[in-house]
Amino acid sequence: MFNLSKVASIAATAILVSSQTLFAGNAPENDDPIKVTIQDWTGQHFSTHVAAGLLKEMGYNVEIVVSDAITQHPAIASGNIHLSTEVWTNNVGDLYDGLVDKGDIVVVGELGLSPKEGWIYPPYMEERCPGLPEYKALYDCAQTFGSAETFPKGRLVTYPASWGTRSRDMIASIEMPFEPIPGGSEGAMVAELKSALSAEEPVIMMFWQPHWIFAAYDFNWVEWNPTDGKCVEESQEKDTACGFEQAKVQKVVSKGFQDKWPAAYEMFKAMQLTNADENAAILEVDEKGRKVEEVAAEWIAENKKIWEHWMH
């Protein structure tokens, strides 16, 4: 529930608070607004407001533009949007890879989040399915997770069809007696989790972190065999299954960004946020109902030591 003019005013106060800082380079190189995109999950709101706040500190003109996780890509490629703090590589579609290959989208590096993806379940399921969190337990208690549509198999809610078919492929390769049901959308998946929790019903779902739901409710992760870093999802064996290849969160800018705003580029390249940073912010916003702009401004005010290094 943000609103652009209020964002601007809060960010402006943030600048007033600490306008004494000295900056490297001769930023701002020009007054054209840097368009930073904001999307639809709180973690991303936070990282975007931190980046925008810091760019304003450096004297840049920053504009915050609303977009969607997928539709931002053509917009960045055409220069309508200049900067995006979080592109999750597991959820980008062919479009993104093509645009990066062409050079229309420039990957600056990773943000520093270590995302986790896998299957989650509420803790009360451990009583009903002894052996969890070990994935092998699921072979024996598939029916505990069963439903009318999937009987005699268990029911596993997976990512929406438009996010790919990773769980389906893996279930097929390790012959697990589960039926993958595509979740449709984030909202539907969260609704399903909430409803299952309120009635303590069985549920198991493919999910990702950082996500605010972990701040609000307890979930456990299904554990797989440890790997030496690489896990080929679609060809695993029942006994040695390694689960899922973990995603990267990339920072990207539009073509020509580096030439136009070199100092901004260097700062953004150095910028790093951790899961702890985001989870704390997510909790403040989604649980305590505070405004994300406020929380981001607070982070900027408290972590000057950290971001000063990014600007040199």
Place this chain on the structure above:
Amino acid sequence: MKSQILEKKTLSWIGIIFITVIFLIFKENWGWSTKYPKEFIVPFADWINFSMEKFIDNFGWFFLKISWLLSWPIIAAQLLLHSIPWVVVMFLVTFTAYLSSGLRLALFTFSAIFYMVLIGYWEESMNTLALVLISVPMAIFIGFGLGVWGFFSKRAEKIIMPILDIFQTVPTFAYLLPILLLFGFGTVVGLIASVLYSFPPMVRNTILGLKRVPDHIIESAIMSGANSKQLFWQAMLPSCKKQILLGINQSTMAALSMVIIAAIIGGTADIGWEVLYYIRKAEVGQSLVVGLVIALMAIIIDRITSGFALQSDKDTKGPGFSKNSKKNYLSFAILGSTILFLLARFFVVLDDWPYDLSVWVASHINDLFETFVKAFRTEIKQLKNYTLFFIMLPTKIGLEQAVSPFTWGFPLEMIHKIFYFTSFSALSIWFLKNKKNDIFVFIILLMIFLYFGLTRMPWPPLLLIYSFFAWQIGGYKLALGTFLGLGFIVSVGMWPEAMISVYLCGIAVVFCFIVGTSIGVWAAHNSIVSAIIRPINDTLQTIPLFVILIPFVMLFKIGDFTALLAIIIYAIVPSIRYAEHGIRNLPSEVIDASKMMGSTKMQLLFLVKIPLALPVIMLGLNQTIMYGIAMLVIAALIGTNGLEQIVFIGLTDGNMGKGFIAGISMAIIAMIVDRITKTISERRSEALGLEIK
């Protein structure tokens, strides 16, 4: 003679059934008949992607220029609406509402706008309004122009009409991506999408209005020496004012319903975006509270414009417009706004409602809802399971697979199969003996469908059955269209998904038609029922469809059943409305006559009223199907597997061709069903000698 034709028809059906059985027998051997071979898939999607890329490389700059131009009016409208204090907007709209329909609407408008302020969404609401304020005039202008052109040129009408059909049936998700690729990013995309979606009703109403101008008006205008310009602007146009205002009304409603869909691609911090944000977090309460803003806006605009449309009809109702009073109203509006504007300078509350004063009812709704889910958990589960076991699964995968000890309580054995086929066959032969040949064919086909299931039927016989059915209803043209259209879906390899869409939508439509028509008939006889149903229908039709999804998922979990319910709740509205309208508007002399002949209430209803109202009821069926298909696309967000999901995957994957082909396929199905139901309705009304309004 007649019986011979009947014979021929039935014989052809028996032939088709025979072919179907052969295909079913050799299903395993002829793999291509159940799974269309990959090598033969026509790569339309790739062609579209390729040509689009080339097109953008060459002409992209042109569209970006347009986009730049169009962004100015929106920015201007937003700035204007943001700079005016909310009291002033509230005053002006409320006053307009009063002029349109009197005190009651004014009161409603006042409370609705205050609601937007109170929940703390004023700025977002104004962003939405800005988009509507710019897009609706554009849509009306384009629609009026095309409508006039289509009226004067038969050839133009022939080109325009199919284009309108396409714009109204291709799911909007399917053309969001092309617009995005062409026009770049930002609010303009939402603007263009909503113009494209909302101009067709304006064209239709303009043409219809002009066609209905009575001859005597044109004649007397010509006799009094009007030239063609005067004839058009001063004689014809005023006499079809009502229809044109209706077009404006419908276009506005369409634009508002597009707002939320446009929000998916982002670009505007508007109400649609806020609704999506809460839906992603599955906040039932908040999404309802915010979604209601769009519904309220739609209802206000609808009532105001239709109020003016009614006034143009009979000037006696409402405060009316004499020249003198017009001047007075205008000065009152200016004076009032100025005073309030100045007041807002001193009392900031009147300009910028403080965040702390915003009222949050959302959490109460959430709590209430959670309690409900807990309390009725078992009942909900039973309802869901029974529907799945006995209706949905048999339709989808057939009794052959749906019957098992887990679902029906016993395994499907030879004895059951024999019983099933012999009893169905006996029933059908009984009908054949009694010369009910159509029912005979229907029962045989039903027997086959139910046993094998829609998604497990080979496509060649299905294609044949659908085309032959279309031929019987509307002749060879409709049959050819059906055959080519469905053939296209087969050739792009989307047949299995298409059948899943047909299965979900089909069950929903049958349910809506039966239940909705019954409610409509009841409402036509009982004014209390009618009064209760109307506001419910209004809200269901105007609230953003997404908002309905989340509570349904909470109740029934992700899956086909939830999708089915979501479709039903939206598509049942036209069935109710048309049935009530059809029964209420029957010629009274017919009913009086049958009453005098001593028919009972039941006889009157089933032998007189319903048959006479059937053409209108069939139009309701037609609309129910269209609404069902529209909602299907939204249902993709709760995990269905049909064409609608491909449309969505195309959008999120950035694969324009794929999404577009799936969208066209849905449009094809919609258009075929539309033609068939309309033809049935026309035929019935011709047979009854009625004219449908």
